[in-house]
Amino acid sequence: MRRLEDFPDAALRIFDRPAPPPPGDVRSVYLIGICGKGMGALAELLVGAGYAVRGSDDAPYPPMSTRLRALGIPIDEGYDPAHLDPAPDVVVVGNAATPTHPEAAAARERGLVQLSLPEALAHFFLHDRKPLVVAGTHGKTTTTGLLAHVLAAAGRDPGFFVGGVLAGEDATARRGTGAPFAVEGDEYDAAYFDKRPKMWLYRPTSAVVTSLEFDHADIYADWDDYRAAFEHFAGLLPPHGLLVLNADAGDVRALAAHTHARVRTYALDTEADLTARDLRPEPGGQRFTLVVDGAPAAEAFLPLGGRFNVANALAVAALALDEGLTPAEVAAGLASFRGMKRRQEVAGEAGGVLVVDDFAHHPTAVEATVKGVRERWPGRRIVAVFEPRSNSSRRKLFETPYGESFDSADRVFLATPPLRHNDDLADFMDPETVAATIRRRGTPATSYPSADALLPDLLTALQPGDLALVMSNGSFDGLVAKLLSALSDAPRGA
Numbered sequence: 001m002r003r004l005e006d007f008p009d010a011a012l013r014i015f016d017r018p019a020p021p022p023p024g025d026v027r028s029v030y031l032i033g034i035c036g037k038g039m040g041a042l043a044e045l046l047v048g049a050g051y052a053v054r055g056s057d058d059a060p061y062p063p064m065s066t067r068l069r070a071l072g073i074p075i076d077e078g079y080d081p082a083h084l085d086p087a088p089d090v091v092v093v094g095n096a097a098t099p100t101h102p103e104a105a106a107a108r109e110r111g112l113v114q115l116s117l118p119e120a121l122a123h124f125f126l127h128d129r130k131p132l133v134v135a136g137t138h139g140k141t142t143t144t145g146l147l148a149h150v151l152a153a154a155g156r157d158p159g160f161f162v163g164g165v166l167a168g169e170d171a172t173a174r175r176g177t178g179a180p181f182a183v184e185g186d187e188y189d190a191a192y193f194d195k196r197p198k199m200w201l202y203r204p205t206s207a208v209v210t211s212l213e214f215d216h217a218d219i220y221a222d223w224d225d226y227r228a229a230f231e232h233f234a235g236l237l238p239p240h241g242l243l244v245l246n247a248d249a250g251d252v253r254a255l256a257a258h259t260h261a262r263v264r265t266y267a268l269d270t271e272a273d274l275t276a277r278d279l280r281p282e283p284g285g286q287r288f289t290l291v292v293d294g295a296p297a298a299e300a301f302l303p304l305g306g307r308f309n310v311a312n313a314l315a316v317a318a319l320a321l322d323e324g325l326t327p328a329e330v331a332a333g334l335a336s337f338r339g340m341k342r343r344q345e346v347a348g349e350a351g352g353v354l355v356v357d358d359f360a361h362h363p364t365a366v367e368a369t370v371k372g373v374r375e376r377w378p379g380r381r382i383v384a385v386f387e388p389r390s391n392s393s394r395r396k397l398f399e400t401p402y403g404e405s406f407d408s409a410d411r412v413f414l415a416t417p418p419l420r421h422n423d424d425l426a427d428f429m430d431p432e433t434v435a436a437t438i439r440r441r442g443t444p445a446t447s448y449p450s451a452d453a454l455l456p457d458l459l460t461a462l463q464p465g466d467l468a469l470v471m472s473n474g475s476f477d478g479l480v481a482k483l484l485s486a487l488s489d490a491p492r493g494a
Helices: 037-048 064-070 102-109 117-126 140-153 198-202 223-235 250-258 307-322 327-335 363-376 396-403 431-440 451-461 476-489
Strands: 028-032 052-057 075-077 090-093 114-116 130-135 159-166 171-174 180-184 189-191 194-197 206-209 242-246 262-267 274-282 285-292 295-302 345-350 353-358 382-386 411-415 445-448 467-471
Touching (some): 028 037, 037 052, 130 140, 140 159, 140 327, 189 198, 194 198, 198 223, 242 307, 285 307, 295 327, 307 327, 353 363, 363 382, 363 396, 363 467, 396 431, 411 431, 411 451, 467 476
Parallel strands (some): 052 075, 130 180, 353 467
Antiparallel strands (some): 189 194
16 A cells, blocks of 8 residues: 655646646537536536537436436446547546546557546636635545635625535536635545545645544554555645634644645644634524634624534634634634535434434544533434445444444444455454444444344334434435335334
8 A cells, every 4th residue: 555655746646637727728528427426526517618518427327317318418337338429528537437447448558638536626626716625534525615605695705615515506517706615625536547646636725634543544544544644635835825624633633734824723622723722512503602713803693413414514604704804704604505515414203203313434433423412412222324335434443433433323333345446354343243342332233234223123113202313425225215214114123
């Protein structure tokens, strides 16, 4: 496994590729894996900018396939080198494509211009904008969406590109007309031909780092390797830019030594430039006093649960104030935010059971989500249902941290994710080991071989007044919809 610190920047780019033509000289763009969430959002941006867009996917699936076809974008089903005829000006290669992928290999062999998703976003949409990049192990999606919303609510019309859907807007990306462009800065690698973290490629002018904990064990060698990616990211900001750091996290705070930009800090538990005073949960959210440079600046209400979301709001406030918003405008934007889909999203209520869907998959995110849900709905019994689906989360190294993440739940159901072709059985997480740790810590927990296998016992356990918190960074085999349907159709025992 490569270590970032051991390689010059060029060595992280495996194949030499032709340089892309200027955006004004491009007429046609082809996207490999076009129905992926990020690729589909990029396709929408490209169509909106006037490019001829087409693409392919292994099995085009709604809602993205429906959305793209409604925009007039042709989608080829399956992967075939013939799909590249006539040759497009640019081929965007999705992160899931390998060097032997039929279309990716054909594009390489024919000498076509190839870009990764982050390169394409930067090339077509960020060259004349002011990228505000939100990075960190946790909280990127909500913080990016909240930043875009606060700026838009104040009339700034920002662009944004986020790894989730803004509730009420049904959008993951928008070009906008203002200078700011809010981007979620993922630290995962860009493509098979470019092993640089995506966040390096977004040309950040200003940025936030929310948190740092070892993640993505499938591509980073160790904690030092992971941290080095963020140190390099901090060094990319220009002197006139702003780096906003979470002062409650020592490793995040230490990034101040690696940047040429101005630095502002935020925190809930330590001294910082922005803090929250008199934080108190209320029905539907949390209320607090926004404190800037030691002085009360505005009274704020955030319609999200969990202290971590207040920290996210402080990060947004730091960037928004630097963009010229007033504290009152920041507070108004926070109060009107409707959240992100699959982030403490209420999927429905049936049979007296509230079903909440969440993307949490790292142990710290799981712990914070369970706590946040308990604070937001204090009168309900919390039944947590979890699937460790990401490449990193399914590894043995996270067994103990996951076992320690569910203390705030009243009962836990764990599903075993499907084994993939590149999984190492010796390093594959055992959900029963996690369940045993949870039980030793005092919370009933049971593991199951699949989502369908756990559903009957889950239905038996749930009672009116309960909250079922379903957590997965994948589809969880449609468990949320299946659960709501079953709750509506059948009574449950004790």
